[in-house]
Amino acid sequence: MRIPKVAFLLVLLGLTSGAMALELPQNRPTTDRAALEQQLQQQRNLPDGRIEGFVHIPDQKEGVLIQPLGRSFRDFRTRWQPWIDAALIIVAIGAMAALYFIAGPMRYTKDRQGRTIQRFTKLERFVHWATAVSFIWLSLTGLNLVFGRWLLQPLIGDTSFSWLSSLAKLSHNSVGLAFILGLALMTVQWIKPNLPSRLDWQWIKAAGGMFGGPHPPARKFNAGQKMIYWIAVFGGGAISLTGIALLTPFYVLDIGGMQLMQVVHSVIAALMIAVVIGHIYLGSIGVPGSLQAMSSGRVDVNWARTHHGLWAAEEEPKQGISAAPVPSMRPAE
Ligand code: HEM
Incomplete structure (x- = not known):
């Protein structure tokens, strides 16, 4: 049976908004934004200034509305x-x-x-260079997150920068594990x-x-x-x-x-x-x-x-x- 596209979209919209809807602790005014914010501040103002509601999905952190x-x-x-x-x-x-x-x-x-x-023995040098090379790689890929958009993006363009940064980020995660291992061995050996x-x-x-x-x-x-x-x-x-x-x-x-x-x-x-x-x-x-x-x-x-x-x-x-x-x-x- 063919489901009309509009009906399908409506059902999808209903499902997602139902699941994600933020349920506020008490009756909320729907028109006045400032009043809503004020009411929220009074009702669930946590010590660090966070404002939270309740959600019906397992991921409870989705309920955080404002985190100063x-x-x-x-x-x-x-x-x-x-x-x-x-x-x-x-x-x-x-x-x-x-x-x-x-x-x-x-x-x-x-x-x-x-x-x-x-x-130094072969093992000592291997451990040193494994730690050093991974540290330098982590430094370069980490600094790209901080300075890349100013230094690299204007030079290589948006698309290349986006690809390069994604790969750099992925490699940062895996090379990090090599650094941890190298550092642990270096700590013990010296x-x-x-x-x-x-x-x-x-x-x-x-x-x-x-x-x-x-x-x-x-x-x-x-x-x-x-x-x-x-x-x-x-x-x-x-x-x-x-x-x-x-x-x-x-x-x-x-x-x-x-x-x-x-x-x-x-x-x-x-x-x-x-x-x-x-x-x-x-x-x-x-x-x-x-x-x-x-x-x-x-x-x-x-x-x-x-x-x-x-x-x-x-x-x-x-x-x-x-x-x-x-x-x-x-x-x-
Ligand atoms: C291109 C980068 C590096 C070069 C050229 C380099 C060079 C050296 C050299 C020549 C030594 C031996 C010194 C001696 O014989 O007394 C040494 C030792 C050492 N390296 Fe490196 N290293 C580099 C990167 C790193 C990194 C990234 C780390 C740690 C994150 C590191 C940690 C150490 C430690 C703990 C020692 C033993 C203590 C010391 O000599 O300071 N090295 N390095």
Whole structure:
């Protein structure tokens, strides 16, 4: 039997509006909007200013009519977040540029015989790069959500930007899981050498020898590196937990909770991006010879003696490297 189109539409309209209709707690005036709002405010004004009605569908959050916190959240997302992120990134890049021009790279004198010492195993490097690559991917795809519409959309057009952003968002969700796994392994593999020790205070007081003066002694990781490690553990941990909450919307949290998770997720992510910019500078041009530690796993013997003298003194006999005097440090050339 053919159902006339109009009848079908009417039935559909009746069904959906019936299911979704917001049932207000008491008789509601249908004409005067202001009066309705006033009545609502008096009747179901929840402590956070939310105004709710009742719905006959399982999804009870559809009953929220007005959520004032949503306006602050939207303000944060559209007005404040881009400025906070941009400021943190510019400050981090500026600070590293200043460090480069004021203090200069922390050079060392290469070992004349070209001897190297094993610094990281294959597993340590794999875990580091898995965490690093996934973090960088998450940063780029996350920053696209904040800046994409201003920076990318005008360049590549609406359609390409829409496709790219959808794919970026999808990949952000899955790569997030790789980051969580990498971070968990990195936490375990390096926790011991990153525990605080008395030497750390000495290192901090001397600013790591970055601005001249005697080079403070250090074991496998110095105090600066320990800070990076703990920031990665706690910051990455907070990003991971809030990310999981965002991946499972309304599973445990209500709308206010979800908005809070989003704010915490994005602010900590921005802070961590700034810290990682500093880490990338120090792990490459800031401390020449470091990058080899994370590529081949081996570093020049004099690099180890200069930057991690106590660690080198312990490792050299184990790795069959003959002792030789520690070369004098030549900071900031
Ligand atoms: C292109 C990006 C990166 C580069 C070039 C880089 C480079 C390096 C290097 C060379 C080291 C060894 C330093 C040494 O031998 O003493 C290192 C260690 C480390 N990296 Fe990275 N890294 C990058 C990204 C990341 C990211 C994204 C994270 C965390 C989210 C991270 C966390 C760590 C930690 C915790 C250590 C050990 C402590 C330290 O040396 O600071 N790295 N990295």
